[in-house]
Amino acid sequence: MxxxxxxxxxxxxxxxxxxxxxxxxxxxxxxxxxxxxxxxxxxxxxxxxxxxxxxxxxxxxxxxxxxxxxxxxxxxxxxxxxxxxxxxxxxxxxxxxxxxxxxxxxxxxxxxxxxxxxxxxxxxxxxxxSLVKVAAALPTTLKMIEYIDIVEDYLRRNVGFEVNDGDFDRLYQQFSRDLDTVESRKQLKKIFKSYWQRFRQIPLNKPAKTFKVGMVGDYYTVQEPFSNYFMEKELAKMGMEVYRDMNLTNSIVHNKWRERHKVGKKYAKYNIGATATFTVAEALQFAKQGFDGIIQVKSFGCTPEIDAMPILQNVANDYNIPILHFSFDSQTSEAGVKTRLEAFYDMVAARHQGGKR
Amino acid sequence: MKKAYLGIDIGSISTKGVVIDAKNQIIASEYLWTEGDPMGAVKRLLKSLQKQIKDQTVQVVAVGTTGSARKLIGAMTNATVVKNEITAHAIGTTTLYPDVNTIFEIGGQDSKIIIVENGFVVDYAMNTLCAAGTGSFLSSQAHRLGVSVAEFGAIALTSKHPTNIAARCTVFAESDLVHKAQMGHKKEDIIAGLCKAVVTNYLNNLGKGKRIKAPIVFQGGVSKNIGVKKAFEEAVGCEVMVDPNGHLMGAFGVAVLAKQAGIERHFNFNVADLDFRTKGFECPKCANHCEIICVYQGNKLLDAWGNKCDNGAVRV
Structure with a gap:
């Protein structure tokens, strides 16, 4: 056997x-x-x-x-x-x-x-x-990825403003557990619908003006929270709305690479490899939308993302938006990351106060 | 009784403290070595500050802490403001120099550049993953050359032909320095070369892509080194100001922030005589093995931190 x-x-x-x-x-x-x-x-x-x-x-x-x-x-x-x-x-x-x-x-x-x-x-x-079976499971898989990303996008923007600490985390854990029980596309849709409604019912205390920060960076570091020291969570805790375009939905389910390349063309004529073109285009879009700051996270030694850095600085100068760069390796001091994030928040708040927008 | 505000900046190498009055005038200040014992250093610092103000009728009504041990000392002194050192330095400098556009700061283990526009921080960078071009590098090289850090700057000024020293990395710089010394380069030339290397490294690492505009203020412990100041002026082509209290700027800034915060809690200098201790343990609840630090005053738990999740939370 x-x-x-x-x-x-x-x-x-x-x-x-x-x-x-x-x-x-x-x-x-x-x-x-x-x-x-x-x-x-x-x-x-x-x-x-x-x-x-x-x-x-x-x-x-x-x-x-x-x-x-x-x-x-x-x-x-x-x-x-x-x-x-x-x-x-x-x-x-x-x-x-x-x-x-x-x-x-x-x-x-x-x-x-x-x-x-x-x-x-x-x-x-x-x-x-059986290729037929794999092909049959694929649409539901992709849909699940999309749903996960929809929920996470919402979470990033709102978790910093929840009235009761931990509401989002608790519901997300339930959502995760239920996703693992999915057997069919119909069931998936039902689960998503019910949770989506519940996520949106979580009481929020959102001020009229919030600070918006966009996350860009290499494929893994920007998407795996542990590898960026749970930066999105830290930023949200400070009371920021966190946006991120790079996810499985935007890179594989709906292939946006070509579109992104077009967007960033003014700043990077040729493809700079890996996710760097994506990084430039995303940063540019965040800047155009009047975001308060951009954070680039990358693994130490990621050459394409290093290539993106000077281009990001051009974007920063043209749109007067601060960009902070982080490089992560296996031994990055957590205290150093916190210090820089705190200073980033202070800077964003001060820029706003100073009418620099 | 006049109101006063205490700011403490606890860095890796040195601990700085100032007491300011309501008009931001420094009425007491101290600068001493941390020696790997931030709590002990702060106790010594408080004793010295207390002595300096004992003839004046002032009451410290708010405490601010900054620097890498800000949280620990914040718990110890019951601080009203615990602020990161980037913001603290910027506030300190813009209070004294409202027109400043660029702040160079080189401390013991880190260095930063802060870009200011109309009194507000608009951009900053802090060195990562590298100690090249910081105070501890200079002091270890001074030791190697057998001169004290305090004389370093003055010796550098006597050099007419600074030796070229690789600036990219402390390891390269060190082997380059040894090599040049063995080749017969004069000591003052090597020292001047080191000052230049620090500046080159700083500008390459932190200054890249930043708009460096005068007026420029240079601060942090290394700003006391006149050789580095001169090397900076040569590199950027304009005057670089060094405040006599430049080494205290973080402490000053956080004292100003404590004042601005508007929360008042009478501070008693006898904190220096109390028994504080910390206890560290590894949380066994998951594979993260978070190192949790608990701060006690006597047997009373003041604060605890280090946990990544709720499982490791220590309730005060």
Missing amino acids: RKEVVACFPQWGNYSHAFKFLLERGFNVKYLTPPPITRQTLALGSKYSPDYVCAPFKYCLGCYIEALAQGANCLLQIFGACRLNYYGELAEQILRDLGYDFQFMNMAGIQWLSPKSIMENFKIVNPDV
């Missing part, structure tokens, strides 16, 4: 519900929701990673090791427009050298125009995979 497949994709924001649905309903294998990222995850990942690799790799590797310890035996990695393309291969080799026994589906190795290649790779997960 074959061993039961337990698949796992590294922790990344709150999307594990969608991956779970796709793997369980589409690929017909068990899915292990990766354990939440902790300092232990990062310590494990850093220990076995090349020192100069970017922090997202360290998070993923740490997460794989924790997932393997919890019984996962089939790991997945996506592809990307930067070093990410090599990360699957590198992580797999490191884990094999450590002596782990597992299957690995590296999507960077799939030729997406060749059904044969797709089939071969999907069979790594489940030898009896």
Whole structure:
């Protein structure tokens, strides 16, 4: 008898519900929701990673090791427009050298125009995979991602103004639990509708003028809260509305890359690689909409995002909007991040007071 | 009884304190080494400040703290204002120099640039992940060359041909310095070269893309180094002002903020005689292993922090 497949994709924001649905309903294998990222995850990942690799790799590797310890035996990695393309291969080799026994589906190795290649790779997960079933599960998966992003967008803008501390967090946890029970698209829609209404009923105490801050940055760091020291939460706690365009919906479900490239063309004529063009375009849009500040978060050594920095400064000068840059590695002092965020808030408040808008 | 306001800036290397009156005049000030013991340093600081104002009939009615140990000392002194050092420095400087446009600040372990327009902070940057071009780098190199940091600046001024020293990174700078010394470069040239390296590093790291406009005020402990001041003036091509109290600017700024906050709580200098202690433990409730710090006065828990989630919350 074959061993039961337990698949796992590294922790990344709150999307594990969608991956779970796709793997369980589409690929017909068990899915292990990766354990939440902790300092232990990062310590494990850093220990076995090349020192100069970017922090997202360290998070993923740490997460794989924790997932393997919890019984996962089939790991997945996506592809990307930067070093990410090599990360699957590198992580797999490191884990094999450590002596782990597992299957690995590296999507960077799939030729997406060749059904044969797709089939071969999907069979790594489940030898009896049915493409029809995967295709049938896909629309619901994508819809789930969209719903998650809709809720999170709302959360970012409003969590700082909740009347009762923790209202949003508590409801979000329930929402998360219910997402994991979804069996059909119809049910998903029902769950979303009921929660969406409840989210919007959470009492808020929002002043007429709020400070709006836009988050931009590299794909992983901006989307995985642990890797940016829960910055969105910190900003919200100070009473700011936080906006972020970069999410799975805007990058994969509805591919906005081309559109973003057009928007940022004045500042970056050519594609600067990975998410940097996206970063520039988003920042530009935030600036045009009269935001009070922009924060760029990136992993230390992320070259495309470094390329975006001087361009962002041009945007900052042209639109008179402050931009703060953060680089994260595995040992960033939390106190330093807090100090800069506090000063950022003071600055935004002072600029407003001084009528600099 | 005249009202007075106390500001304390507890940095990694030095602890600064000022007492100001209602007109923002400094009536007492102290600057001493933190020596890795912020609470002990503040006790010594308070004793000294108390001595300086004991002949005047003043009552401290508000306390502000800033610097990297601001939270700890804020709990200890029951501060009304606990502010980050970027804002504190900006407020201090704009109070004394309302026209200032650029603030250079180099402290013990960090450095910042603050851009001011019409008295308001519009942009700032703080060094990250790197100690090059900070006070602790200068003091360790001074030690290596066998001169005291205090004479460093004066020696630098005597140099006619500053030695070029790699500025990108402290490690490079240090090996470059050793190499140049062994090659026979004069000590004063090397020292002047180091001052230049600090400035180059600072402007490359923090000044990039920033609009550096006069009037410029240079402060923080390193501003006492006249060699660095001169190197700055050469690099930016205009006068760089250094206030005689430039090293106290953070403390001064947070004292002004404490005054402006309008909350009054009578402060008693006998805090310096009370027994404070901290207790750290690792929260066992999840794999985050948050390091939680509890601050006690005697057996009374004053405050606790360090937890990432509610599981590790210590209720006061």
